[in-house]
Amino acid sequence: xxxxxxxxxxxxxxxxxxxxxxxxxxxxxxxxxxxxxxxxxxxxxxxxxxxxxxxxxxxxxxxxxxxxxxxxxxxxxxxxxxxxxxxxxxxxxxxxxxxxxxxxxxxxxxxxxxxxxxxxxxxxxxxxxxxxxxxxxxxxxxxxxxxxxxxxxxxxxxxxxxxxxxxxxxxxxxxxxxxxxxxxxxxxxxxxxxxxxxxxxxxxxxxxxxxxxxxxxxxxxxxxxxxxxxxxxxxxxxxxxxxxxxxxxxxxxxxxxxxxxxxxxxxxxxxxxxxxxxxxxxxxxxxxxxxxxxxxxxxxxxxxxxxxxxxxxxxxxxxxxxxxxxxxxxxxxxxxxxxxxxxxxx
Numbered sequence: 001x002x003x004x005x006x007x008x009x010x011x012x013x014x015x016x017x018x019x020x021x022x023x024x025x026x027x028x029x030x031x032x033x034x035x036x037x038x039x040x041x042x043x044x045x046x047x048x049x050x051x052x053x054x055x056x057x058x059x060x061x062x063x064x065x066x067x068x069x070x071x072x073x074x075x076x077x078x079x080x081x082x083x084x085x086x087x088x089x090x091x092x093x094x095x096x097x098x099x100x101x102x103x104x105x106x107x108x109x110x111x112x113x114x115x116x117x118x119x120x121x122x123x124x125x126x127x128x129x130x131x132x133x134x135x136x137x138x139x140x141x142x143x144x145x146x147x148x149x150x151x152x153x154x155x156x157x158x159x160x161x162x163x164x165x166x167x168x169x170x171x172x173x174x175x176x177x178x179x180x181x182x183x184x185x186x187x188x189x190x191x192x193x194x195x196x197x198x199x200x201x202x203x204x205x206x207x208x209x210x211x212x213x214x215x216x217x218x219x220x221x222x223x224x225x226x227x228x229x230x231x232x233x234x235x236x237x238x239x240x241x242x243x244x245x246x247x248x249x250x251x252x253x254x255x256x257x258x259x260x261x262x263x264x265x266x267x268x269x270x271x272x273x274x275x276x277x278x279x280x281x282x283x284x285x286x287x288x289x290x291x292x293x294x295x296x297x298x299x300x301x302x303x304x305x306x307x308x309x310x311x312x313x314x315x316x317x318x319x320x321x322x323x324x325x326x327x328x329x330x331x332x333x334x335x336x337x338x339x340x341x342x343x344x345x346x
Contacts (some may be wrong), residue, residue: 025271026055031083036125037291044277049275053139054269057086072097077263080270083124089257091209093120094283098259105271106278113313115323116295121257122274125286126293128312128321129166130255132229134219144249145174148226149198151205159215159227162208163342164336165329166252169322170228171198173250183325193338200343208344212253219244235291235310246310248317254324255295287311293318 029045031037037060049056059079061067065088071077084092092098098120103109109117114122133146135141138154147154148170160167169182175198177185185191207224209215215229216237236248258277260270276282283299286292293313294300300313308314312321 010012021269024336025078025265027266027273028057028059028079029081029273030079032063033068036290036292039286040277043285043289044282046275047282048273052272053220055272056273058298063088065095065097068092068097069095072262074264074311077261077265079261079275080264080266082259082261083256084121084259085256086254086324087330089118089121089259090326090330092259093118097262099264099267101259102271103267106275111297112278112295113297113300113318115253116255116257117207118257121259122278123255123257123295124277125256125290126253126295126311126313126318127256128231128251128293129161130231130234130251130312131226131247131249132215132219132234133226133232133245133247134222135245137219137222137225141245142226142247142249145170146176149174149202151202153325154226156205156225157207157223158205159203159207159209159218159224159229161228162210165333166228166324167199167340168192168195168336169252170250171195171202173322174198174202177251179320179322182322183328187328193261196339196343203344212292216242216244231310231312232291238310239291248312249320251312251317251321252324253293253318253321254311254326 023201031040037058041058042062045056045058050052052315056098059201063085068082100120101122106122108163112123131142132144137156140154142148142154148158168228171193172182172185172195173179186195207218211231212233215227216233218224220242231246231251236243238244258274260267264270278296280296280298280302283296284302287303288305291310293311295313300315312318
């Protein structure tokens with residue numbers, strides 16, 4: 001072949017390679033911001049970038065699928081990996097907005113808790129709503145939701161989140177329904193009646209909270225002696241020196257998952273990141289900074305006891321927890337919230 005042609009081909013190939021490198025978009029990972037995302041940066045984003053030499057950009061959003069759908073529909077995807085709450089994950093998977101999970105890339109399903117494994121996502125954190133109480137305000141410590149409802153044995157105001165979700169489950173457990181049977185009962189008209197009747201029984205003693213910061217604030221101020229609360233909020237308060245307790249028996253827990261957006265040009269790197277972030281090292285470091293449970297079984301067993309005991313995913317805590325039935329709430333939340341709002345307004 002002519003030397004000039006060979007030289008010209010070499011120049012073209014080099015130019016194309018350089019152009020491709022220049023045009024390559026950094027891996028963009030999207031979460032909910034705040035302290036949680038700062039902890040992700042320290043334990044996951046930066047170490048992954050350093051190990052793989054992949055440029056990582058981060059963004060934040062408030063959840064939901066509107067922006068993701070717009071990107072996919074317009075074929076202009078600028079996000080790659082996104083953290084999704086479970087209802088959004090289910091909907092996005094059904095609508096084809098995210099890629100099916102590549103288990104050959106992220107590892108064996110048996111490495112993770114069953115609740116974190118799904119068709120289109122891999123769990124990042126396990127979070128829960130649990131019973132929290134002020135140890136200084138009670139002579140006896142509550143053990144379950146039946147105690148929460150017992151205002152004679154445990155006098156004082158209670159806090160519950162303003163809404164039907166979780167409260168109906170708590171009410172049934174307080175009424176003697178076994179954890180494993182809660183959704184079997186709640187999926188019947190008689191079960192819904194039973195839950196609302198039990199909730200109505202306690203309603204005069206309830207102070208309804210709407211923001212996650214309120215339960216620990218109300219416990220500290222003495223406004224309530226017991227309250228449902230996002231467990232991470234109470235765990236943080238305990239770390240800061242508050243004499244609070246958490247009752248894990250009957251906690252209702254859910255999972256936020258990593259997913260790769262459909263049409264991402266960084267699909268391979270996206271699954272590579274999910275594999276890294278979910279592995280034993282990062283997954284065991286993250287809960288030390290943020291008191292959320294993690295799905296990696298090896299990471300759970302590696303955590304120091306003082307950390308594990310304040311996480312919803314530790315072996316003893318998750319064993320007495322109730323996995324939120326997301327499909328039930330997607331199907332019934334509007335009607336049950338309407339009935340809930342009627343209950344508290346009359």
